[in-house]
Amino acid sequence: MNVISVMGGKVHKRQEFDGGEDAFFPLCRTGGMTNRGTKYKGTDAEVTCSVCLSYDAPKPEVKEEAPKRSITREEWLHQAIDALRPKFEEIGFPLPEKIHVSVGFGYGAKRESSIILGQCWPTPLSEDGVNHIFLSPEMDDSARVLDVLIHELVHAADNCKSGHKGDFAKYAKLLGLTGKMTATVATPELAEALRELADKIGPYSHAKLYTRGRPVKPEEPKRPETPEEPEAPAAPSGPKKQGTRMIKVVCKSNCGCGGYVVRTTAKWLEVGLPICPVGTVMEIA
Known part of the structure; x- marks a missing residue:
């Protein structure tokens, strides 16, 4: 009822x-x-x-979604390549169907003055006939990674035939790369588009590698617990302190040069002692 x-x-x-x-x-x-x-x-x-x-009324079942698996950096890069393929097709410079991409140093990638951010190898040098791209582990900014990736993809589309001239320069500029062709950077418009693409793919699963040592942040000076009156600066007297100490180096008095004398810094003495005009190795005085 x-x-x-x-x-x-x-x-x-x-x-x-x-x-x-x-x-x-x-x-x-x-x-x-x-x-x-x-x-x-x-x-x-x-x-x-x-x-x-x-x-x-039956209550709807609430299915717990499985936690999203974070992708590896190589998977991230391959997703980026798939997203960039249409851009290359639009300019008539399509990418190869298969490309290997990794994070690491290519052969001879480390230089004294700088680190090569990317490197692409042509297909004849690969056993499986596929271009190999390496991106420096020094990079952790996702938009910059995509910027360098595009540079290397242009090499892959050209199979490294043009170096940084000819077709490489032509199509790199069409894609939005600018600056010196050996070290291109993205235009502001391309950089913004790459930032949006990076956000769409998700976090770039990579921790920056400090190849020249981790930078040390300078410690802030400790403040005194109680304020003190600053001491008045001492009045200058005598000659100013020399910034770099010059070290006297002399030759033997019995040398044919007659006791040649020069002054140099500790930096160059670590390289080696100078030689007098006669050819004798000099000594620190």
């Missing part, structure tokens, strides 16, 4: 209540138990109250 207000209206499910057979209260608890002024009576009519019906 269901219940309905004696005044009519929606039909409710009856709430089981310890009040006897004459206790008619709606399952949704509207009126009746909360408002004694509303009276209900029994009815055989079908329930029309959506709230009462919702109590019996």
Whole structure:
């Protein structure tokens, strides 16, 4: 049996209540138990109250989503290549179907003055006939990684035939690379597009490698617990302190040069002692 207000209206499910057979209260608890002024009576009519019906409606299963797997840096780079392929096709300079890309140093990549950020190898030098691209582990900025990747992809599309001239320079500029062709950078427009692409792919799973040693942040000077009056600077007297100490180097007095004398710094003495005009190795005085 269901219940309905004696005044009519929606039909409710009856709430089981310890009040006897004459206790008619709606399952949704509207009126009746909360408002004694509303009276209900029994009815055989079908329930029309959506709230009462919702109590019996099956609750939708909430499926827990599996945690998203973070991709490796190589997977990240391959997703970037797939996203960049249409750009190369638009300018009529399509990429090879297969490209190997890794993070690491290519052969001879380390120089005294700088680190090569990217390197592409032509297919004839690969056993499987596929271009190999290496990106420096010194880079951790995702947009800059994509910037360098495009440079190397231009080499791959050209199979390294043009070096940094000819077709390489032509198509690199069409893609939005600028500056010296041996060390290109993205135009502001391309840099913004690459930043959006990096955000779309997700975090670049790579920790920067400090090939020249981790930079040390200078420590801040400790402040005294109680403020002190600064000491007045001492008045200058005598000659100013020499910034770099010059070290006297002499030749033997019995040498044919007659006791040749020069002055140099400790930096160059670490390289080696100078030689007098006659050819004798000099000594520190």
